[in-house]
Amino acid sequence: MSLATVSDLSASRTAQQTGLRVVPDGSEARGFALYVGIDEEKARAAGIDLPALVDALRTLTAELVPDAETYAAVALAPAGLGGRDVDIVRRALADRAPAGTPAATVAKRRRTGLTLDLGRKKLRIDGETAPLTYREFELLQFLVLREGRTVSRVEIIDALWTDGEHEVPNERTIDVHVRRLRAKLGEYGEVVRTVRGGGYRFDRHADVVIRYGEGPSPDRF
Template sequence: MTITDIAAPLATRTRTRRPSREQPATHGSSALAPEAAPRIRPTAPATAGPAAASPVRAVPEGTEARGFVLYVGLGEGAATADRIELARLVGELRALTSRLAPSAQTHAAVALAPAGSGGRDVDVVRRALGDPAVQQAPAPEPDAGIVIDLTRKRVALGDDIAPLTYREFELLQHIVLREGTTVGRCEIIDALWDADADDRPNERTIDVHVRRLRAKLGGYAEIIRTVRGAGYRFDRHADVTVLASGPSPDRF
């Protein structure tokens, strides 16, 4: 008997060996496949009615949304406290917009306000940039200024007439007619009072007359400017009007 004759029956028995009860028989590669998960039958989405609700439009019919405005209220002091510059914040917001919406176009504008003005920063920004949803403060009425009417011998402060006395208007008129020239106290006394007048004042009294005149001119008192050690000068402003139909006498 040869080795081949002995090996053949062993090989045959090995090929026909029945599987053990601990390891059930498998077919093909199914032994490596994971256990199949139970199948879940899909359910139809729930609906509130026979038809799905249409989306709500944010704009009136016949129009289309073309973009939006984001008002950022951040004063220079707050930006410094947050350790960021406005230019950098604008740049980062633009970069974020470009990443999220490459087709978006951006424009940045800085709102300026007088230093020390109150109010919330965002409200100041909205008002400065013309947000129609913000109630705009009514524009102040233009100041009518002061009108010195030499012909009618009166001074108008807007719609009101200044209650000047005869002597006070004379004093004002004398200084106004010499615009750009400093008028001395002695010159005023000689021009407006007779040399032998009982009420002829001294230089100190002229200062009292000027003080009373200024009080009646209200917010325009500074048109009569004091020149220290010399006298007084008429200081014309943009809101000062002098009316005269031809040369006006110094006295009337």
């Protein structure tokens, strides 16, 4: 195996690991765009603000590559809009699939959204049924039926652990349940938002459909 072949294989593996596309023949890389999904509240919680974070990234780039040029743009969205921060950034900055991207690749990335059928107790994510446990579905349903309102951990415990058959969890356990739920929601995990000092809130966005069904409310609490 030639050195050139080894180098090509290494570059391909690196591209796959980082999520970057291999540069096609006849073209050259002139830079890259790194979308950072973080709102002002999350930045403050981490002890920094967005301008300082941008300056830090620019400083790091200048240290690594003194001749590099940088350009920063802040993505703005309506207050309270749900969805993953990084997806909001990409949409706001008009990120699109590059010209020449194979149709199969574009189709693979296409998202059909999150559909929650409360009447049938089913959740579909991008057309596939999500494997939620009974408790995870009840937690999601509880938040959905209080859309836009912050629900405390104590309120969740009082509502979902009333059967007397299971040990009543503490507030930290609720955080574990929420993390597992978000993991199963995948790219739509941000519909369940953490409200610092308050609890959790369900925020619907354009990719989310709620079907309530017929008859009485599924909220039995």
